[in-house]
Amino acid sequence: MRKIGIIGIGHVGVTIAYTLVTKGIADELILIDKNEKKVISEQLDLQDAQARLDTSTIIKIQDYSELKDVDILFLTAGKIDAAKETGNRWAEFEYTKAMIKEVAPKIKASGFNGVLIDTTNPCDAITQYLQKSADLTITQVMGTGTFLDTARMQRVVSEQFGTNSKNVTGYTLGEHGDSQFVAWSGVRVNNHPLDEFAKQQGKALNYDELEEKIRKAGLAVYQGKGYTSFGIATCAVKLAQAVFSDAQFECPVSCYNKEFDTYIGQPAVIGKNGVEFVNEIKLTDKEKAKFKNSAETIKEKFETM
Template sequence: MARTIGVIGIGHVGVTTSFNIVTKGLADTLVIIDNKPGWAEAERLDLADSLGGLSTYTEIVANDYSRLRDADVVIFSGGDISVIQNGDRNSEIKSTKAAIDDAAPQLAASGFHGVLIDISNPCDVAVTYWQQQLNLNRNQIIGTGTALDTYRMRRAVAAAMHVNVADVRGFNLGEHGESQFTAWSTVRVNNDPITDLPDFNMKDLNEAARLGGWQIFSAKHYTNFGIATIACEMAGAVMSDAHRIFPCSSYDDDYGVSIGHPTMIGRGGVISHPAMRLTSDEVQKYAHSATTIKENLAKLQALG
């Protein structure tokens, strides 16, 4: 069966994700959808121009929801990042809700039954809202969550400790927003607990990890490469049934909301949630983050 990925919302992130899918040969068919007149077709042609230089081939389809019926994965990146105020991702609640309300009925009508990966912000709120809009198992609807925050933490730690980023392990958890936090009890550098290292400065590293995205956003007014890479990694994990763990946004039964925490991903979406062995302080931060997400979800639902 042909491998099919859909990308809904072809802005900076959506098109970067689409380019990665094509150049990495992740799909046999890529369906790109955008409601701006002529936009998806223009990007389809631009992406098609790259095919002559690649060792793989991808059929690229524009604005055809019916082709998503048998898609393995749909990546949703709709919304309007330009409405963000003071670095608050929750400024996008109204525009993201409108984008989901537009896409959800069309996606449902297509007969889509694969895995939905949300990129749009506020990510955890959007994932929970998607779970309410589609007649799919919650395990089939996930978001990139704190995977990007984790990447930024690893980058900051690697730079501070003068090691390769591949040798830094651990998780950022909670909301993909201001209440996210680094679970330092999970972080290892060259397999040593970071808290045991003599040059570990929690305050400085917390700030470096938290502000990494805003340094980019303040200059570019969007971020795209890191998040697109994560979306493609998650999509690949679904399509290959990789049983790979991501700190992504998925439903937490204990808190009744989707939130960034370690999640094993495979063909059907969520396979399991590895146990989190957090400190009491980290548990409190996680609970606070869940409460923040619930409060912002209530704001979205109040929009009617």
């Protein structure tokens, strides 16, 4: 019995719920939101869909006690309007900080002891606060972090060279926010180092321009539809599937960094226990400095919580 909980049934939460139900990933799904009318409507809509699906999911709502034996819990609550104009994820901080201080004790009181995946912004600081206040281990708690930003990097680079984004590898690291950066030294296209591939294609690289496109990719989506949902929900579900299947899947997530004593986007291996281990990679001195700066940015905000 694969049992999953979602706290926050907004654009991201409901997209995750829809994906879990239509793909048959969840046998039992718990939906929780402060807007009970919306939760009821989403429950009914998902139940209506099941008559046309090959799988069935039991859907329950508004009961924190059900989280006791949940395998995976998603926290997806947020206030997108706060960040929509600027694209700055810290604009949501005051709202999400208050929300987490209300929700975390309820998670702890439920007896939840599974794997928690956070998408709430500012992702790194909120994820660390959840880990500490819900009294869970650093293995059990991760944020989607720069997993989405790495996907955006793959898209932007693939468009530059006319290849499939799946053929672009590498990482966007650091904060899921303005201080994030691409570790260009490790980016490869069709298994060739990026610089080498660009020369083969006879194309010039403007790293600053590429990085600006990646950093502002979320804002571009916000400005068109008022929120983001598909990309981040897909990342969250991918992590859940890695936990269920003990995939030992290597990807960048927001998880605890011992050196800087903070949650931050970095490569890790995801399996049945959550974050199995952090996968340290080689960075240039310049990239190390950017990573340190990003860690300090996150810590500064986290300390205000």
